[in-house]
Amino acid sequence: MFNAKRLDHVTLSVTDMKEAARIWQRTLGLRPDTLIEPHGSRPRLGSLPLGDAFVELVQPLAGAAAPDEGMLSISIEVDDLAAAVAGLRRRGVVVSDPQEGPWPATQVAHISPKSAHGVPIELVSRLAGPEGADKPEE
């Protein structure tokens, strides 16, 4: 049985992470709690906590093909990622195999926007509690 627990985060594409974080703090008082610097093929990531979810800021790596600034995707937490992927595939939804996620202690799978009415959706399962998983890797 598919169990979508909650909206985990919404991802915004930005060209300048620090400037974007400064803007959200100035306009609406949202404070960034973590910032992960790029390492390997991973982009710069920031999070602005909001209730039981967060706004994720993603700054593409220099030289990488950058999407337009704006809303990029949403992420939904599930209990059992493998079961969720299998259940969606039985209904004809195009979804990737589970893989390690960009945040520590997460596994993710990606639903094709073609299956989700134009919305890239990430399914995420957290290996530890959200508090532990949200801390940056130093």
Added chain:
Amino acid sequence: MIRRIHHISIVVRDMEEAFLFYRDALGLPLHKIAILEDQGVKAALLPLGESEIELLEPIQPDTGIARFLERRGEGLHHICLETDDIDRELDGLNARDVQLIDEQPRLGLAGRVCFVHPGAHHGVLVELAQPME
């Protein structure tokens, strides 16, 4: 003060088609469905944790949502943030010269709402909502 993500809004071509994915495949319950005459849309809210997914289907041509669908196709439209005091939020935004779409709160599906111009948040359309209990 901003408390949580109230909803994420998605423009779809056909609500019944979209239900096949969001309600039936993802398993989200259908909380509310309404026609918003002033915006020319049919809107559905599907709870997801403390937040909701809002599906918007244009039902009249030449509205903002209809034009979005024509130009960009189906997809993410805006993020709605819940505040406990929308008047105070608007005062703060005005004091900081933040570009607004609505100068005054109006009634929406989520309560008293106003839209902030996407130019204020690097291309992201933000709705603020103070639910009415």
